[in-house]
Amino acid sequence: MPRQYKLDLVTNQGNGYPYNTTWNFRPQINLPEKCEVALYSISMFNSNPNISANLGNQTLKYSKDSGATYTTITIPQGSYGIDALSTQINALIVASGGVQNNVILTGNYATLKVDITLTSTYRLDFSVGNFYKLIGWTAGVVSSSGTGSTIADLTNGIVSYSINSNLVSGQGSYLSGTQSQALYTFVPNVPSGLLIDITVQNLLFVEMSTKTIGSLNITITDQANNLLVDLSSEPIRYTLIVREIQN
DSSP: OOOEEEEEEEGGGSEEETTEEEEEEEEEEEOOSSEEEEEEEEEEEOOOOSBOTTTTOSEEEEESSTTSSOEEEEOOSBOOOHHHHHHHHHHHHHHTTOOTTSEEEEEETTTTEEEEEEOTTOEEEOOSSSHHHHHTOOSSEEOSOEEOSSOOOTTTTOOOEEEEETTBOSSSOEETTEEOOEEEEEOOOSOTTSEEEEEOSSOOOEEBSOSEEEEEEEEEEETTOOBOTTOOSSOOEEEEEEEEOOO
16 A cells, blocks of 8 residues: 555644745655645635735725716725625715715626716716726726626636645646646635635645655645735645655
């Protein structure tokens, strides 16, 4: 029987951040000549926000006097659907002296675009920040009701999550056509704020880069290998399986 090791890891027991964590093993694990590794399970909250300072899309301006003056509002960091965005924007407008429901965002599920309904003398100015990209509009002043010019991008271009580790040699793992240290890639299968709890049914082993485990690093990136730096501080749990390769 080949030797096998199970590594249970929790990010708040390592060093770094949930999206980039390192664990130090003392004593280090000395492995057989050739080994391979697979992700067995991951448990994390689907908490990557689509509104944040890092994305530059928290602010927008509105006018209640036909564009004579504008007020800047800042949307709290979070992961929003269109209805939640509309509710939040209206709450901020009311808090800053405006009137409820003179600005309404609605998802058009037939076209995957976003409709904006403006009433009375209200205007929106998307010239500050990147908020307009999220909802598929163009930069500039919105002075009348209408539909976005492109499909809304509520995930900010994120298609999938990749779990990467320095244990992976990079010889047998590819991400978007490039050699990588990806252990496992998945598309979140629960709504924002809920727990992603995955146990891999058919383990996919990849060749390891080392014969010892002294320092183990795991990062979470999107499909373009960008770190998901806005993940919440909630701990992430991993289980890895390391096994000896039989000749």
